[in-house]
Amino acid sequence: MNTTIRSYFPILDQEINGHPLVYLDSAATSQKPIQVIEALEKYYKFNNANVHRGVHTLGNRATDDYEGAREKVRKFINAASTQEVIFTRGTTTSINTIASGYGRQNIVEGDEIVITYMEHHSNIIPWQQLAKEKGAVLKYIDLEPDGTISLDTVRKVVTPKTKIVSVMMVSNVLGTINPVKEIAKIAHGNGAIMVVDGAQGVPHMKVDVQDLDCDFLAFSGHKMCGPTGIGVLYGKKAILENMEPVEFGGEMIDFVGLYESTWKELPWKFEGGTPIIAGAVGLGAAIDFLNEIGLDTIAAHEHQMARYAMDQMSTIDGLTIYGPKDEMKRCGLVTFNLDDVHPHDVATVLDMNGIAVRAGHHCAQPLMKWLEATATARASFYMYNSEEDIDALVKGLRVAKEYFNDVF
Numbered sequence: 001m002n003t004t005i006r007s008y009f010p011i012l013d014q015e016i017n018g019h020p021l022v023y024l025d026s027a028a029t030s031q032k033p034i035q036v037i038e039a040l041e042k043y044y045k046f047n048n049a050n051v052h053r054g055v056h057t058l059g060n061r062a063t064d065d066y067e068g069a070r071e072k073v074r075k076f077i078n079a080a081s082t083q084e085v086i087f088t089r090g091t092t093t094s095i096n097t098i099a100s101g102y103g104r105q106n107i108v109e110g111d112e113i114v115i116t117y118m119e120h121h122s123n124i125i126p127w128q129q130l131a132k133e134k135g136a137v138l139k140y141i142d143l144e145p146d147g148t149i150s151l152d153t154v155r156k157v158v159t160p161k162t163k164i165v166s167v168m169m170v171s172n173v174l175g176t177i178n179p180v181k182e183i184a185k186i187a188h189g190n191g192a193i194m195v196v197d198g199a200q201g202v203p204h205m206k207v208d209v210q211d212l213d214c215d216f217l218a219f220s221g222h223k224m225c226g227p228t229g230i231g232v233l234y235g236k237k238a239i240l241e242n243m244e245p246v247e248f249g250g251e252m253i254d255f256v257g258l259y260e261s262t263w264k265e266l267p268w269k270f271e272g273g274t275p276i277i278a279g280a281v282g283l284g285a286a287i288d289f290l291n292e293i294g295l296d297t298i299a300a301h302e303h304q305m306a307r308y309a310m311d312q313m314s315t316i317d318g319l320t321i322y323g324p325k326d327e328m329k330r331c332g333l334v335t336f337n338l339d340d341v342h343p344h345d346v347a348t349v350l351d352m353n354g355i356a357v358r359a360g361h362h363c364a365q366p367l368m369k370w371l372e373a374t375a376t377a378r379a380s381f382y383m384y385n386s387e388e389d390i391d392a393l394v395k396g397l398r399v400a401k402e403y404f405n406d407v408f
């Protein structure tokens with residue numbers, strides 16, 4: 001993509017260890033454009049106050065900013081109503097809210113919860129805990145050899161006993177784009193609800209919750225140019241209305257008696273305590289920014305980056321790339337291993353050359369087991385990355401390979 005987009009991200013204009021920064025860790029967290037930084041600055045300089053109190057001007061401005069951000073999120077994911085958009089701390093909190101709220105109320109002994117081998121820990125452990133508490137059965141959808149999901153396998157694993165199916169939209173390790181819309185149909189056909197972990201999907205492609213027909217969608221602001229500490233839980237109104245809150249206290253109540261209390265209407269009954277006001281404002285600015293560039297443009301750029309990266313990286317002897325080889329089946333990240341070199345060592349040598357990648361299990365230990373790898377390295381791209389960044393990565397990988405081949 002062009003240098004104009006890159007110039008919106010002030011952090012990218014610096015040297016690390018004497019080299020221009022090449023940031024290839026956006027799947028962990030994206031960088032923030034100046035528009036988001038300035039929106040946060042403006043909020044704190046001019047509008048900061050607590051919300052939903054309606055007694056003074058700053059309070060009204062803060063409330064307008066906060067609720068305005070909710071409307072931006074609604075439109076961005078095409079939710080039917082802002083009542084379906086709950087602000088949370090991020091994907092992890094959103095999924096935990098579903099497991100603790102919907103799960104505790106609706107799951108009984110013998111029920112099945114279905115996830116896949118590629119899930120992030122945040123979409124595994126809440127279900128493990130729920131299954132243990134309720135005596136439910138946690139089942140896994142196996143993966144195809146290329147790291148994709150076959151709908152035939154989904155049809156075999158999801159049964160009328162299944163009550164919840166929860167699948168990531170895009171894998172943070174394999175890059176695989178999963179057929180969540182088709183999986184939702186299978187889930188619904190068996191009477192189960194469909195939860196989508198959108199952490200790696202929503203920042204990178206157009207998502208329409210009504211078209212997907214998912215019951216819940218979770219995502220994080222910090223992976224889509226927004227600040228840390230803000231995320232979204234989308235839920236269908238009919239489900240949220242019947243769901244008990246999981247956090248109790250100020251802001252979420254209607255009437256409080258000595259022994260009984262009642263809750264505010266949606267979405268506020270799920271937002272106990274002073275909300276993440278500045279975070280929401282920042283997320284709203286991030287959404288404006290993403291809309292300006294266009295999700296389709298971002299997605300096309302990432303497919304192109306994935307293709308270029310896989311082609312260039314394949315020229316390195318002893319380099320294994322995980323996940324589908326067809327760039328249209330994946331988002332803009334490439335996870336890999338270099339023969340005989342630990343991924344942490346790869347990442348350290350790359351950092352010495354100004355290149356930031358992630359190494360480790362990527363919070364997906366069951367997937368690491370499936371891949372028969374203890375750890376991997378991952379380069380992940382966003383709209384500000386270019387082919388030159390990938391060239392620098394490939395050069396850095398050759399340096400790493402030579403360095404460790406010489407030493408050992």
Ligand code: 7TS
Pocket residue numbers: 027028029089090091092093120122123168170171172197199200220358362363
């Ligand atoms: N789900 C997926 C698919 C993720 O990739 C992540 C974070 C989460 C959930 C959790 O998001 P959070 O914002 O609540 O932390 N993934 C990564 C990653 O790949 N590297 O660092 C964080």
